[in-house]
Amino acid sequence: MDSQSNPSTRPVSDVMIRFDRVVKKFGDNVVLRDLSFEVEPGEFVTLIGPSGSGKTTILRLLMTLERVNGGTIQVGEEYLSHMEKNGKLVPADEKHLRKVRRRIGMVFQQFNLFPNMKVLQNITEAPIRVLGQSRDEAEEKARSLLEMVGLSDKIDAHPSQLSGGQQQRVAIARALAMEPEVLLLDEVTSALDPELVAGVLAVLREIAETTDITFLCVTHEMQFARDVSDRVMMFDRGQIIEDAKPDKLFTDPDHERTREFLHAVLDRA
Numbered sequence: 173m174d175s176q177s178n179p180s181t182r183p184v185s186d187v188m189i190r191f192d193r194v195v196k197k198f199g200d201n202v203v204l205r206d207l208s209f210e211v212e213p214g215e216f217v218t219l220i221g222p223s224g225s226g227k228t229t230i231l232r233l234l235m236t237l238e239r240v241n242g243g244t245i246q247v248g249e250e251y252l253s254h255m256e257k258n259g260k261l262v263p264a265d266e267k268h269l270r271k272v273r274r275r276i277g278m279v280f281q282q283f284n285l286f287p288n289m290k291v292l293q294n295i296t297e298a299p300i301r302v303l304g305q306s307r308d309e310a311e312e313k314a315r316s317l318l319e320m321v322g323l324s325d326k327i328d329a330h331p332s333q334l335s336g337g338q339q340q341r342v343a344i345a346r347a348l349a350m351e352p353e354v355l356l357l358d359e360v361t362s363a364l365d366p367e368l369v370a371g372v373l374a375v376l377r378e379i380a381e382t383t384d385i386t387f388l389c390v391t392h393e394m395q396f397a398r399d400v401s402d403r404v405m406m407f408d409r410g411q412i413i414e415d416a417k418p419d420k421l422f423t424d425p426d427h428e429r430t431r432e433f434l435h436a437v438l439d440r441a
């Protein structure tokens with residue numbers, strides 16, 4: 173068996189995210205069935221698939237908002253559900269979970285900004301409280317991030333004074349301020365008016381191209397997925413049925429379900 177086909181024998185330094193035979197159930201509903209996949213450091217991987225197939229569940233497991241019912245998840249060399257103690261794997265405690273969680277940022281469909289804080293404070297709050305940065309350091313970083321997302325002039329605005337697209341760009345800046353190694357994107361444009369989508373996608377594209385952050389992205393924006401992803405995984409009924417480079421998957425998929433899904437999505441667009 174080559175090392176590619178057996179995730180558990182590959183050196184961990186090659187892998188930023190590893191799901192190894194993960195099972196996730198909600199009651200009798202088995203959402204993920206022995207799911208295994210890996211994402212390399214710096215890769216941009218997109219998950220596509222029908223509604224309800226378990227894509228968001230994958231991201232929520234990585235954020236430790238859900239727990240696995242079987243199998244293991246690793247971020248870099250660290251397990252989410254377990255930690256190493258005296259050479260043995262034991263169940264993770266809260267401190268360990270916080271440490272792993274800190275490596276991961278997430279941007280949601282709903283921007284979830286703090287409504288009572290101005291844009292600047294929305295971005296500096298967590299770096300000051302969680303990373304222990306000084307206010308000056310956090311504000312300097314926030315200013316450069318706001319420039320990156322094209323919102324330098326909104327630094328003193330409140331979220332309610334911004335468009336949805338601008339709020340989402342603040343949410344992206346806020347996630348980046350925590351210096352994540354992994355950024356999870358969950359349908360980040362689906363709550364936006366169509367004319368605001370391009371601005372948000374352009375920002376994400378720039379971040380993907382100019383940083384070494386590892387991305388795991390769930391989206392229905394097929395053109396974006398095709399342009400930005402290193403790999404696209406087609407997900408159906410709790411399993412990856414196809415995992416390929418975007419040009420291959422979008423033009424010549426191997427699996428009939430992928431073909432049907434792409435037709436359905438592109439017909440709707």
Ligand SMILES: Nc1ncnc2c1ncn2[C@@H]1O[C@H](COP(=O)(O)OP(=O)(O)OP(=O)(O)O)[C@@H](O)[C@H]1O
Pocket residue numbers: 198201203221222223224225226227228229230
């Ligand atoms: N907290 C929960 N309790 C019970 N069932 C849940 C919960 N979260 C998700 N599910 C179920 O798990 C399945 C997968 O949901 P998930 O949100 O991961 O799918 P998805 O592929 O992201 O779908 P969509 O594209 O519609 O967001 C669905 O059947 C859903 O009803």
